[in-house]
Amino acid sequence: MWIAGAILIVAGVAAFFFMQHTKKELHAMIGTETLSIPELEAERTASDELGAKGSFRKTTEVVGAAHPRPEGVLTAELSKQECVWYRYTVEREYEHVEYRDGDRRTRRRTEKMADHSSNAGFAVIDEAGRTIGVDPGGERPDKPEQVIDRFEPHEGGRGSVELFGIKLPSFGGGNRTIGYKYKEWIVRPGQRLYILGEVHDKIGPLVIGKPSESGHFIMSTRSEAELRKSRETQHKLLALGTVAGVVIGLGLVVAGIVS
Template identity: 40%
Template sequence: MIWVGLVGLVVAACCAFLARLANTRARVMERTETVPVQELRALHEAAATAAGPGHFRYRCEVVGQARPHKDGVPRSELEGLECVWHRHRITRKYEESYRDGSGNRRRRTRTEVVSEHRSPTAFFVEDATGRMVIRPGDEDFIGAEKVLDRFDPHARDGNRLTIGPLSLRLGGGSGTLGYRREEWIVRPGSRCYVHGEAGDAGGGLALGAPAEGGVFVLSVKSEEELLRAENNRVLGYGIGSGLAALAGLVLVVLGIIR
């Protein structure tokens, strides 16, 4: 019983950490100013005139429509759809043999991700005053449209899986049941909210992840929707932390007095 109570206390600590993390993200978004692109460029020009290029860093938010970068409109890797950002994941489902605690041989179904990729290609966010370059890095896009979610049984005709331009060498063996393919995209023209740090360390002005760490958000959802979701997480994790802590303490005390 004591061990169960200790597990409850660990769960309470984890919930408290997640509540604090969500609260931090929400408060940072609330405190950060949403800046028109033209105003952001004016701040950059003033800073470059005063201190020279390469030193500008400014945490801010921009809101506008997603536009492809000057290199053209990319296409998603699995469905070949026009987009400004895309992500895919291919998961192998397979069976394996194992021995249980009594030494009996059994089979179980498991999964493993064999391919996952997020588009790092820069794109623009355009508001009424201009365009800002966005560098997404390896960040996920909140609210991205899921355009593919399909499970294909394994054809068992070799150890290579070919999907569009992707060709994956697989070591799955005879236990492979099939592959689940998922893909998400953000289409050109989608309304986007970006929270991060504008800087010119790479030469031109761009908005991306803060250089020294911190909150970086790419989303097709509005700031209001994101704040509502984060505040709901704070509440949910807070309640979960309190209940788990209470249950854990009760079980530890009961275990001790017995």
């Protein structure tokens, strides 16, 4: 009983830290001003005039439509859709065989074979056709469009599978491959985006990305209002989870010690 209580306490503490992170993100969205591209250009010009060319930094929110980089659109690996960002995952489902006390047991398990996100930059464009660069920095957009979610049975038992011309390893030891699950998400050109981050001019043109020091970086297909509502709901649920986990966990630990 006390073990279950200890697990609940740990879960409650983890929920507390997630709650604090969610609260900070919410406060960052509330406290950060949304600036237009001309306003950012004006502030950068003022910074240049003070002799700080290339050192402009501004934490802000920008809103606009996703726009391809100068080299053109990306092509998603699985769906072959045109996009400015994509991510795909491949999971292998297999039968795991183990022997215990002379009995043969077979269980279905999953392992991740691939998880790749594009890291090329793109831009957002406003209604007047003005653009600002976006550096994803390895971060994933919130709520991208899912274009693939399919399972393909594997023919041939323990044989290998080929993905984008690369042969994935075969598996032995009685672990029969059942099949592969493919998922892919994209951000299409024209998708409305909300971005909170740090604007800089390190490479010349204005780019928004991860803060150079502390701070938050959010890219989302949802509006700021939708994100705030989502974070508020998440914060309430995590707060309840924190209290429930710690209180019930302590109760179980005490009951286990006393009994």
